[in-house]
Amino acid sequence: MxxxxxxxxxxxxxxxxxxxxxxxxxxxxxxxxxxxxxxxxxxxxxxxxxxxxxxxxxxxxxxxxxxxxxxxxxxxxxxxxPPPSIVATFGCFSYALSTDGYIRLHFQNAEATGRSPLDIECLAARMEELRSLFQHVDCAQPAMLRVAGVSWLYNIPAYRRLFPPSYLASVRVAGxxxxxxxxxxxxxxxxxxxxxxxxxxxxxxxxxxxxxxxxxxxFPLQALAVEAPVSDFQDFYESQRVV
Missing domain, CATH: 1.10.238 (Recoverin; domain 1)
Structure with a gap:
């Protein structure tokens, strides 16, 4: 950018x-x-x-x-x-390990088609990126139990639809x-x-x-904080997988 x-x-x-x-x-x-x-x-x-x-x-x-x-x-x-301490990147998503024991999600526009990365036409690609990311977490970071994120993007329905309900239910205004x-x-x-x-x-x-x-x-939108167990993400993306 x-x-x-x-x-x-x-x-x-x-x-x-x-x-x-x-x-x-x-x-x-x-x-x-x-x-x-x-x-x-x-x-x-x-x-x-x-x-x-x-x-x-x-x-x-x-x-x-x-x-x-x-x-x-x-x-x-x-x-x-780059965001701090990135472990791995999958398309528009990457993750880092925080010092407080969380998986931290990060998002950037890596959509190669020129579309907005959150367009409905890109939904399947974003979900597959996140599924791959959490497969990597399962293999490489088995001791990490929770995921956390902070962003203004959690105000946006097109972004929120990418995540499991338990993650969205935890939303609060960040400091x-x-x-x-x-x-x-x-x-x-x-x-x-x-x-x-x-x-x-x-x-x-x-x-x-x-x-x-x-x-x-x-600010029109506040930065929102969210968190949920890693297992909720793994179950969610496997359930959404199109075979």
């Missing part, structure tokens, strides 16, 4: 509003309330003293237009940023995810352009904020 300048501009606009509402320094807000650190390819340690991060902040001191500085800086750093694409990704189409229909309500809510109490509610 090629991220557009508008995606960065939107995050910077949000950050400037957080500065206005919180009184926090801009450098801290950019680290804690945007996805910039990850997009610059710096990992997920969020080390405020990382030399590349410091280089970015130094450039802010010499410009009155942070939008004009940020996107060209990103282009010099542009690289694929703050301002640093992460599982929240910011809702503003992107599959080509990396900003969905203008999502931006307008976001900015309207943001302009009405008078404090930080409900800042997360400005």
């Amino acid at each position: 090629t991220f557009s300048k508008a995606f960065f501009d939107l995050q910077l606009q949000f950050a400037q509003n957080v500065v206005r509402l919180s009184g926090l320094p801009l450098a801290q807000v950019l680290l804690d309330y945007t996805n910039l650190y990850v997009r610059f390819g710096l990992g997920r340690a969020f080390d405020r003293d990382h030399p590349v991060w410091l280089q970015y902040l130094a450039g802010l001191q010499h410009t009155d237009d942070i939008d004009a500085w940020t996107y060209p800086f990103f282009l010099t750093r542009q690289c694929d940023v 703050p995810r301002f640093r992460n694409l599982p929240l910011w990704g809702q503003f992107l189409d599959r080509h990396g352009a900003v969905r203008q229909g999502m931006v307008a309500p976001f900015l309207a809510r943001l302009s009405c904020q008078t404090d930080m109490d409900d800042i997360a509610r400005c």
